[in-house]
Amino acid sequence: MQRTVFSSNDLPDHLGEAARFDLWQDIHVAEIWSVEYAVSENLPFEAVIEATTLGPLVLGQMAGTIKRATRKASNISDDGNDGYLLLINKADTLLTGLQVGREYAVGQGEAALVTASESLKMLGADKNVWMNVVIPRDVLTRAFPQIDTRLALKIGVENEALDLLKRYCQLLETGCPLTAPDLVTHATTTIVDLIGLATGAKGEMAELAGLRGLRAARLQAVLTKIADNFTIHDISAQDVAQELKLSGRYVHDLLQETGVSFSERILELRLQKTYKMLSERHCDGMRISEIAMMCGFNDVAYFNRCFRRRFGCTPTSAR
Secondary structure: OEEEEEEHHHOOOOOOHHHHHHHHHHHHHHHOOOOEEEEOOOOOOOEEEEEEEEOOEEEEEEEEOEEEEEEOHHHHHHHOOOOEEEEEEOOOOOEEEEEOOEEEEEOOOOEEEEEOOOOEEEEOOOOEEEEEEEEOHHHHHHHOOOHHHHOOOEEOOOOHHHHHHHHHHHHHHHOOOOOOHHHHHHHHHHHHHHHHHHHOOOHHHHHOOOOOHHHHHHHHHHHHHHHHHOOOOOOOHHHHHHHOOOOHHHHHHHHHOOOOOHHHHHHHHHHHHHHHHHOOHHHOOOOHHHHHHHOOOOOHHHHHHHHHHHHOOOOOOOO
16 A cells, blocks of 8 residues: 655645646646646635545545536547546545436535546535545456446445445555455455445445335346347337236336336447447448447437437547
8 A cells, every 4th residue: 555645745846826727737747647726715725635545445535625527528538537536525525426427416425436537527616525436447347247337326324335335445545554465355346346335336235225125126127138139229128018918117116225216227238339330340331320330329419418418429430
């Protein structure tokens, strides 16, 4: 484990406010990741980043007068960072944001999962404190292949897994540094597991966590049917319900408990499949509209709007 601090207090004293902020942001872009920040107009510039490296993960905290953070497609291409960040608000302010077409509002003690590979906006108050658990994409997607369905969804302060995660990270940051490789591996695995539980992304089993017996088995069957049939352009919750001999209302209720509706699941699966096909060499000869139709879309204009909103770029630029 290694702990580092990057503070505006360490910048040259002779610089003015604007110059100190510009230098701080330049160092941030060069050393951490490419983000466009804006500071409070009402308070002097102040920013402190604390980071503790734990295996492939980073436990970090940002505090100060950073009021707005924006990550655009140009920022993403600048650094190629595609990791995930579990954003946890530690102050009594409200952090609001937008990613993958979803708006989130995170109060004190609440959290949301975001990713560096998607366009991101976040707005806070004049002074904010938030914690980040940074996880490489391959680590989190290997554990939870459907993790992107959980992006920008608020995790409430009452979430037990989130509460345990916060306390566990605090213990790691304030306790004696771990040096034994087996302990580091155990700690990172525990954090990833808790993130899966907190976000509801621990495979499909996490979505079943609040359910028992027959209800859990039926949800599992619904999720499987959706995964097997999402490319059928006119598939509906009623179709899935009929195949499983359930009512449409029951299927909607089951999915509601997971936090992701039927239409949201279908759209996300279709978009993920089109994105993957657009980047595959054997699809180079196919028209984009062809690929979209194969993935279940029957309206190219609608597909283009959803794709741009979801990935921050056009289908053409994704090829």
